[in-house]
Amino acid sequence: MRKLSLPQRGFLLFSAVTLAVGLSTVRTSAKVSGVCGNCHTMHNSQDGAAIMHSGDGAGWAADGTFTSGTATDTPAGYLLIANCVGCHSSTTADQTIIQLGENRIPIVFNTAGYPADALAGGNFYQVAQADYDGYGHNVYGISEIDSKLSAAPGNTRCSGIASSCHNTLAVAPSGHNYDRGGCQGCHFFVFHHQDNDEYRFLNSHDEPQGAYVQGVEHASWEHPDETTATDHNFYKGVDKLADGGHDGVDLRTTHSISSYCGGCHNAFHNNDGTGTDVWLRHPTDIALPEEGEYAAYNPVTGYEIQSPVAWINPAAAQRDEAIVMCLSCHRVHGSQHPDILRWDYSGMIADEPNDDGCFVCHTTKD
Ligand code: HEC
Ligand code: HEC
Ligand code: HEC
Ligand code: HEC
Ligand code: HEC
Ligand code: HEC
Structure with missing residues (x-):
């Protein structure tokens, strides 16, 4: 059993309490x-x-x-x-x-x-085909180095080392990627024989300092036949504006799925607009407002797998704690759409009837 830090004990205790009062989220064995x-x-x-x-x-x-x-x-x-x-x-x-x-x-x-029943992370089938580099992460053993990207977009770390995981996941293990790379660029430490607090083995070389993702894992990885509006993955998010903007993006303290993506795409997750409400990039790790056009999306009662949200407490989802995340729009392994999107962006047309993709949250823009 891994030694748990105090906040983790709190998290587990909270899960036990919610289970005791009979809520539907069950932390399953991995x-x-x-x-x-x-x-x-x-x-x-x-x-x-x-x-x-x-x-x-x-x-x-x-x-x-x-x-x-x-x-x-x-x-x-x-x-x-x-x-x-x-x-x-x-x-x-x-x-x-x-x-x-x-x-x-x-x-x-x-x-x-490409399988009709792709799991939550999507599928690497499309990115494995020639000329489909943009449809997934290019991973060693599946595809060659991305023909357009020589680094993770938004990465400012480890930039001098061309074969580091921040620049490519498609090269063989070597000292430049801690003898990992490929799948283990992201699933840095794996624990097939343990249950611990780490969502889907998502962690980094800073895992010993607490850099891992939390969440509640759906037992069947969101296989479409076994997923419902209440039985699905619950991702961890934070409200980074609640603590003043620039803080609260470090995976070691947030354990959020978007901070995790930020490990290699850090500029996309930082709040680098001119204030807290002027953005350079679509915000992530901010709360989904309950008013305006967002009032029509209540992910507690009407969760949409196509445009999901994260939660401040994934073990007890509450409407006022729903968080926009990278996976609200992207898959991670691969998808059937450019930029690993969950849906076809070219089909998102303002002022035309549509309830999908962007319109799940921006309900009045169709
Ligand atoms: C011989 C087969 C086998 C090999 C090799 C293997 N895995 Fe797995 N992996 C499994 C099985 C079985 C599960 C499902 C465990 C469960 O029931 O949750 C799994 C689950 C996972 C999961 C999901 C964990 C979760 O919480 O559901 C990840 C991520 C993963 N493996 C990554 C890897 C990586 C990275 C490697 C290489 C270091 C690897 N696996 C090697 C069989 C394998
Ligand atoms: C370990 C480093 C690493 C992590 C973590 C990571 N990425 Fe990436 N990402 C890369 C690299 C390297 C590229 C550029 C090469 C490629 O496409 O594989 C990339 C490219 C992308 C692209 C563009 C794909 C294309 O080819 O145009 C998207 C979208 C993306 N990542 C989203 C995400 C999301 C969402 C997460 C979190 C769930 C994430 N990434 C986590 C390294 C990473
Ligand atoms: C860019 C980072 C990244 C890379 C590279 C990556 N994974 Fe994952 N993987 C993730 C994330 C993030 C999730 C959680 C997806 C979710 O729950 O929406 C995940 C989930 C999984 C799962 C659970 C099934 C699912 O779809 O949720 C398995 C199994 C897995 N990964 C295995 C692998 C294997 C094997 C490889 C290499 C072929 C790999 N991963 C490469 C980030 C990555
Ligand atoms: C469904 C696939 C699967 C089955 C069944 C399985 N293992 Fe493993 N085992 C793995 C994978 C994958 C790893 C890779 C490393 C990791 O995740 O720790 C592993 C790692 C290990 C390790 C080294 C790491 C550690 O945790 O100590 C040992 C020892 C081990 N297995 C023993 C066993 C024994 C003994 C059995 C039968 C009683 C067994 N395994 C059954 C998939 C499996
Ligand atoms: C609101 C939806 C949405 C969210 C949330 C989102 N993205 Fe994107 N992302 C897109 C779209 C759409 C594109 C492609 C077109 C564009 O950039 O306008 C894209 C493109 C990308 C690319 C490719 C950029 C390039 O240069 O080719 C990467 C990498 C990426 N996103 C990573 C992330 C990461 C990391 C996060 C979380 C910090 C994130 N995205 C959050 C919608 C989103
Ligand atoms: C999971 C919900 C969600 C999804 C999906 C989503 N957005 Fe957003 N979007 C938000 C939230 C929340 C805000 C910020 C609202 C605020 O603070 O006023 C926002 C803000 C914006 C803004 C304004 C930014 C600003 O500076 O005020 C634009 C433009 C935008 N989104 C476009 C898109 C597009 C295009 C898509 C699809 C590719 C998309 N969004 C998908 C939730 C979402």
Whole structure:
């Protein structure tokens, strides 16, 4: 069990209290279960042939076998049968949760097509295709370095090191990315055998100082068949204006999902307008007002997966604590739209009837 700091104890205590009074949000277990051999191989050998598979095309087939890609002797770490990309891929176009006995493996990359049932983070299928760099994060093992972006837009950190995670996630592990890169540029420390307070293993190299995201995880990663207006992910947000504007954007203190994106896109999350109400970039980590055009979106009762919000307390969502976040408009892994948007921006046309995307919040601009 990881040692919990005082604020975390408070958070857990609060969760326990809300559960006791019977609210619908349940913090689910993120731990893996099931037989070791589903995921680990002791000698990388079965009937004399290598078990481990990785590289192009590696992933789970519809019949639950894992034999595509290249059989390899290069260790993936922890005696696993695959690396991160391989075990979280499916060679189908439609399976996004692979059921293997007791195990359920969330799929982030379908190699045969963009799945209708993509999970919360979206899917890497589109960005893996040539000429679709803008449709996802370009990640090692899935796509080449982005042809237009040689750094994360809005990044001002680590800028001198071309292969640092702030500049690209599409290069092999090396000393410049703490021997991680790819998936682990974002999921820096993973904890498959633990439950802890970290939302979806989202943390950074400052994790020992408290840099991780909090939230309430939906048990099925928002698989469309199992997600409702009350049963979904609850992300952590903060109201950065409440403490005077420029403070409150550091992941170590906020644990917010937008501060997390700000780790590599920091200028997009800072409040760098000329005051607290003049913005250079669309605000994030600010409260969704309850009046004006925003009054028509009550995410407590009518949460919209297409334009979601974060919460000051994700374990007890309240209307006056709903927060605009980066994921209100973006997916993270990849989507079917440019700029990893959750919807087609070119379809957002003022003064034409539309309830989608931007109009979920800006209800009077259609
Ligand atoms: C569903 C997949 C899955 C199953 C089943 C599974 N593991 Fe793991 N295990 C992983 C992954 C992924 C890691 C990678 C590192 C991490 O997240 O800690 C891991 C890491 C480990 C580690 C090293 C890290 C640590 O936490 O100590 C050990 C030891 C381990 N597993 C043992 C086992 C044993 C023993 C079993 C069966 C009782 C088992 N695992 C079942 C997926 C699995
Ligand atoms: C051998 C298979 C296997 C490998 C290899 C593996 N994972 Fe996983 N991973 C799983 C399974 C199974 C789960 C689902 C655990 C659960 O039930 O919540 C999971 C869950 C996750 C989650 C979601 C956690 C949550 O809270 O729901 C993330 C993020 C993740 N893995 C990232 C990684 C990264 C990064 C790597 C490489 C370091 C990796 N995985 C390697 C099997 C694997
Ligand atoms: C570990 C660093 C890192 C983190 C954390 C990160 N990004 Fe990025 N992001 C990058 C890099 C590098 C690029 C440029 C290359 C690329 O597209 O992959 C990028 C590009 C993007 C793009 C533009 C895609 C394109 O190709 O035009 C969007 C949108 C984006 N990120 C959104 C987000 C959001 C939202 C989050 C938080 C959920 C986030 N990022 C977290 C590193 C990061
Ligand atoms: C730019 C940062 C970033 C990169 C790169 C990244 N992830 Fe994620 N991942 C996230 C975020 C943020 C979430 C939470 C999404 C949500 O809940 O809306 C997430 C969620 C997940 C989940 C849970 C399923 C879901 O869609 O919510 C899994 C599994 C996972 N990631 C695995 C991976 C693997 C494997 C890779 C590499 C192929 C990877 N991630 C690369 C940021 C990233
Ligand atoms: C209100 C919706 C919205 C929110 C909230 C939002 N974005 Fe965006 N983002 C967009 C749109 C739309 C585009 C593309 C067109 C444009 O920039 O006007 C975009 C583009 C981007 C790009 C690509 C820029 C480039 O140079 O190609 C990145 C990176 C990005 N966003 C990251 C973020 C991060 C990080 C956050 C949170 C701090 C965030 N976005 C919050 C809507 C949003
Ligand atoms: C999750 C809700 C949400 C979504 C989705 C959203 N916005 Fe906003 N937007 C807000 C809030 C809240 C404000 C700030 C209101 C305030 O403080 O007056 C805002 C402010 C703005 C402003 C004015 C900024 C200023 O300086 O006053 C513009 C322009 C804007 N949004 C455009 C968009 C566009 C275009 C989209 C779609 C790409 C979009 N928004 C999506 C909630 C949202």
